[in-house]
Every structure is written in C-alpha cells, then in structure tokens.
Amino acid sequence: MKFGIAIRNMGPQSNRTTIRTCVRIAEQAGFDALFVSDHLCIPPDQTEGSGGRYLDVLATLAFIAGATEKIRLGVSVLVVPYRPAVLTAKQVATIQELSGERMILGIGVGWMKPEFDALGVEFRRRGAITDETLNVLHHLFGADVPGAYNGKLVKFPSFVFQPRPKRPTIWIGGNGAAAMTRAVKFGDGWHPMLPATELKAKVEELHAGALAAGRAVPEIIVRRGLKLDDTAAARTKVAAEQEAGATYFILDLGRYPDEQSFGKSVETFMAKVAS
Template sequence: MRFGINLPNFGAGIGPDTLRGWATTAERLGYHLLTVSDHIALTPDADRRSPAPFYDSFTTLAWLAGQTSTIELGTSVAIAPQRHPLHLARITASLDRLSGGRLVLGVGVGWARQAFQALGVPYHRRGALTDEYLAALRVLWTEEIASFHGDTVHFDHVHTDPRPARSPHPPIWVGGNSRAAVRRAALYGDAWHPLWPQGPELAPALKVLAEDAAAAGRATPAFCPTIPLALTARPLPDRSRRLGQGSIEQLHADLVTLEKLGAQYVGLNPDVGDQRLRRPAEADWGIFEQLAHSVINTSSESLR
C-alpha cells in the first residue's frame, strides 16, 4: 500500500514557500503521491470551504514538478465538466511529459453550484458531461490525430502531441462516494477514489465496482481512497467517526482495514474542512514525519 498527502493549496499562510515546503518534505519522508484540490471559479460556496488565496491546481503541480524528482503529482479532484476535454488533454499530457510521467489525474463532477453558474456550465448535466469528457480524453491521449463525436463535444483531426509520458495514459482516478461515481469509475477510471469514506460503506461499494466493471468488460479499477488526517489525543467512539479521525491507534487500525479491502494508495488530508482548526504547515510536517517513521516507511506487516 502506498501513501499520499493532499496538501492544502489554499487558505491563510499558503504561498510559494509553503507549497515548496510541502512538496520537498513529502518527497524526503518517502510519501509516494502529492495531490492538490481544484476550483476554477472561487464563488462564495467554494470559498467557504476552500478560501482564497486558492492556487490553481495544474499550475501548482507543474511548478512542484520542477521542485521534486520522484514523487507522483495529482489532482484530488479536478472538476472535469468545467474544462473542455481538448484543454484538459493538452494540460495533462504536457504536465505528464514534463514531469517524467508522474501525473495522476483525479477527476470529479464538482459540487459548488455557484461556480457552475459563473462558468456557464449546466450544473444538472455535470455527471453526463464528465462521462463524455472522460471518453474524449482517452481518445486525445492515445491517438496522434484525434476525432470525437459525442452529445456535447465534437472535433475532428486534432493533433495531440505531446502525448503523455505514461503508456497508454496517466491514471484516471474517479472521485466521489455516490453510486454514480462508482459506476463512472467502473466505466472510465483506472481507480475509484472515494473522498472521506465511512468504513461500512466501502465493502458493498467495492463489490458493486467489480460487478459494474465486469459487466462493461473491464478490469476492476484500483481502490485509492483519501481520508482526513484528524488525530486526537484520545480515541473517538467508532460509531461516530470517519476513517482517519481519532487516535494514532485508530488511524493504524483504519489503515489495516483499508489494506484488507485492497487499497493501493491511501491519501491523507490534513485539512479537515474547518479553517479555524488549520495548523501551521510546519506542525503538519511534524505529524507527517512521525507517521512516516511509524507507518509509511514500514512494511505492511507492521500495521497488523
């Protein structure tokens, strides 16, 4: 099992020095993946959860690629229906090529309704648009001259070079916990990427994921969740907590659970949604260093 960090690319105290510090610290400590959040239009609904300054996800990843050498870089998650697939394909292929094949593209449908209104994208069609854009993206990544005709997107004879460094394309991690997200991951994804899942929901959802993939004639996508890193001095009641919340012992137990469910990557998110609880970056780095010594750089057997 591999481990990632979802660094906060927004909010008070975030800037070039902090972002660089997150990336170099994560790579030095042996974490495998660094992800950032995504918003294009920081409307009031989005700003309440992820306040300004908000650094653009792909620009940030491109810059961090030059500050690092081995750690994978990803989005958790890019709002797919807010970007035309021709634009998204160009950005991602260029970033994967320039980073030496280190891009992981996490995608989701988005939730901030006001942002969709600001961008002129129909909120009620965001799921259908995401499905079509993912289909178009695969064509653009794998064909030298691409054509595509869908319900919304139409293009012919588009030259695609540079194509991604990874073959046949960077991994697509489909985010979301809903039934529709599981279906989307089975049809279009290389991984299902639930965000802040609750333990009891995972085994049934993974069974459905496998069934949907088999029905579509595809291999079952990988399981790559992100959980909050919300450590407490004392254990929390299991009935009222999510995975990743509670004592260090509870976190260890949660990682064992995820490993038994087949998780290939587990992302840890230090931003728990309430900006009043944000710690200085240096404090977070200390926590991740402690985890690196006790969990990340040890064998899977040590989790048991």
C-alpha cells in the same frame, strides 16, 4: 497499501515557499504521491478556512513538478465540467510530459452550484459533460493524430496531439452508481468519499462490475484525516480502510498552519502509522 498526502493549495499556506517545502518533505518521506484540490470560484459564504484563496490545480501541479523529482502528482479531484475538454487534455498532457509521466488525474463531476453558475456551466449537465470529457481524453491520448471526434457535446476535426505522453492514471471520484459506472468504463481507480463501514459492499460491487466488463480490478482510493496524537487509533483506522477494500490511502492533514507543522505530522505518520 500505498500512501499519498494532500498539499494545501488554498488559504495563506498556498504560497510558493510553503508549497515547495511541503512537497519536498513529502517526497523525502517516501509518499507515493501528493494531491491538490480543485476550486475556481469560491462564493463569499464558503470562504472559511481559505479566505477564498485557491490556486488553480493544474498550474499548481506544473509548479510542483518542477520542485520534485520522483513523487507522483495528483488531483483529488479535478472538476472537469469547469473546463473545455480539449484544453484540459492539452494541459494534462503538458504536465504529464514535463513531469516525466508522474501524473494521477482524479476526476469528479463537482457539487458547488455557485461555481458552475460563475463559470456559465449548467449544473444539471455536469455528469454528461464529465462523461464526454473522459471520452475525449481517451480519444486524444490514443494517437498522435487522432481522428475527428463527434460527440454529443464536443466536436472537433482531426489534429496533431503532441506531446502525447502515456495517458496518466485516471481515478474517478464520487460515491454513486454513475461514478462507479465511470470507474469501470474509463478509470484505473475509484475514489469515493464513503466511510469504511459502507465501503466494503460497494468495493465488492465495483469488482463484480469490472469483472463483467473484462476490466482489471481498479485501485480503491480513500482520503482521510487522522488524529496523529493517538497513533494506535490512527493505525486501527488505516487498517479498517484496508479491510474494507481500500488499496490507496491519501492522508489529509487539513489546515496545517505552516511547513514545520506539516513536516512534524509527516514524520509521525510515516514512523508510527504507515510503517
């Protein structure tokens, strides 16, 4: 099992010093990747824990890319309906290029309707927009001069798509049938938020779908918090996730107060849980 770790890009801890220190701690500790989370327009009644302060995930990943050397960089997950498809592809390609092809692109449809309202995006069409954006990403990363694209929601003429690094790994977030279908069709991994007790049957279903479609078995990613003051229980919980079919575990330390607390938790996890 591979291990990633979530980095706060929200709240007062989302400052350049704390982020830079935490990502370097994570890299030195040996995590496979680090992950930031996506919100753009937090409504006033949803600010607990962040104060409404969220850094844009793609801009934050660009900053993190410059502060690290080898660790992979991920979004868990990018709400793609919030952004124009072609612009998203260009931003992703730029981060992938400048990071040395270290990006993991987790993708989701979103859930917070007030954010959609603030951005002028129809909430009911978020699934269709996500599918269209995934099509566009595959189309543009497929050629230096991709042909014209004529989708249901997005249309554009042929243009030069440079730089065109290797397409980043794509993980599809979401629990339902639509997300699983996207994972088989577009993704390299599936990133649900299901408890381990429900995960195993869904993983078996996903594996069957991938086999029927002639696709490789996707990575199965879970993101969990752990009580690191009870390392035996934490180890048991990680083992249960692996038994249920998870192949990738993202450690979420929640609202850690500072880089010192982050570093202490990282040390405990890597020495007593992940080892």
